Amino acid sequence: MSRILVVEDDKMLSDGMAYALKKEGFTVFQDDGTKSLDHPVDLVLLDVNLPIKSGFDRAGDYKSPIIFITANNKEAEMLRGFSLGCEDYVTKPFSIAVLIEKVKVVLRRHNHKETYFHKNLAYNRLKKELLVDGLEIKLTKKEYKLLEYFIDHKEQVLTKDLLLEHIWDIDGDFVGEGTLNVTINRLRKKLDDKGAWIQTVFGIGYKWSENHV
Structure with missing residues (x-):
């Protein structure tokens, strides 16, 4: 609400x-x-x-x-x-x-649904504005796309191939898992995530979870 x-x-x-x-x-x-x-x-x-x-x-x-x-x-x-x-x-x-x-x-x-709220995080996708504990966090274009894709598919296990396809390949940027891993680690650091929001599903990919403590 x-x-x-x-x-x-x-x-x-x-x-x-x-x-x-x-x-x-x-x-x-x-x-x-x-x-x-x-x-x-x-x-x-x-x-x-x-x-x-x-x-x-x-x-x-x-x-x-x-x-x-x-x-x-x-x-x-x-x-x-x-x-x-x-x-x-x-x-x-x-x-x-x-x-x-x-x-x-x-x-x-x-259209208040444009803003995603959970715990200490708020993200407005139209303004491309991310707040963590009330402080604005700047992201790169790919980090914004990755964050939105995670939020739109929260609690779903997303394979690395799927993330690469929807975040990079769709723009004609064909990159490997190394780029994906670096971008995710950078996003985690900006979110002060510590593996809670973006969870690693070993051998498969990642999942955005709202069930962390």
Whole structure:
């Protein structure tokens, strides 16, 4: 299910939104405007009037879609919010039920399945963005393709020949097992994997596993 970050300094309102969203099955993180949290999430509900730094000023800190929430319903403020690229603008007081429907619309529009989440890893295949423990990890083109192929075939044993065919041969790059092994070891190191995500199936190939501890 999608992950949502609620950035709101009114604790009662923040807790109310978080409770309602969790009832819908969403994973929710809360920030009172002082923590500067940037979890890998699918959507940010961002209050405009925050301590230290306004929501408008914080908007650029997030890579996820944003719905602004504010008590200010002036047209100029709303236009400013949209100029910053927000998906929607909700004014207080508002219906929690309506807010949840707006959240669902934005998530459908952005097709939240484009992001793969598991434990401390988040990978957005459209942005080619990999986060491990919240830190962005840069991959090479082949490493991205290898990661995506593993994720698309998680828990399946993939032979070395199959990986070579789909990652290299399809581009006309005919290489041997040595190149595959080097690329996998490099990807493991970047993931801080230690053989947990990408498991070696001796004599056959490799498997992407979500069942590691």
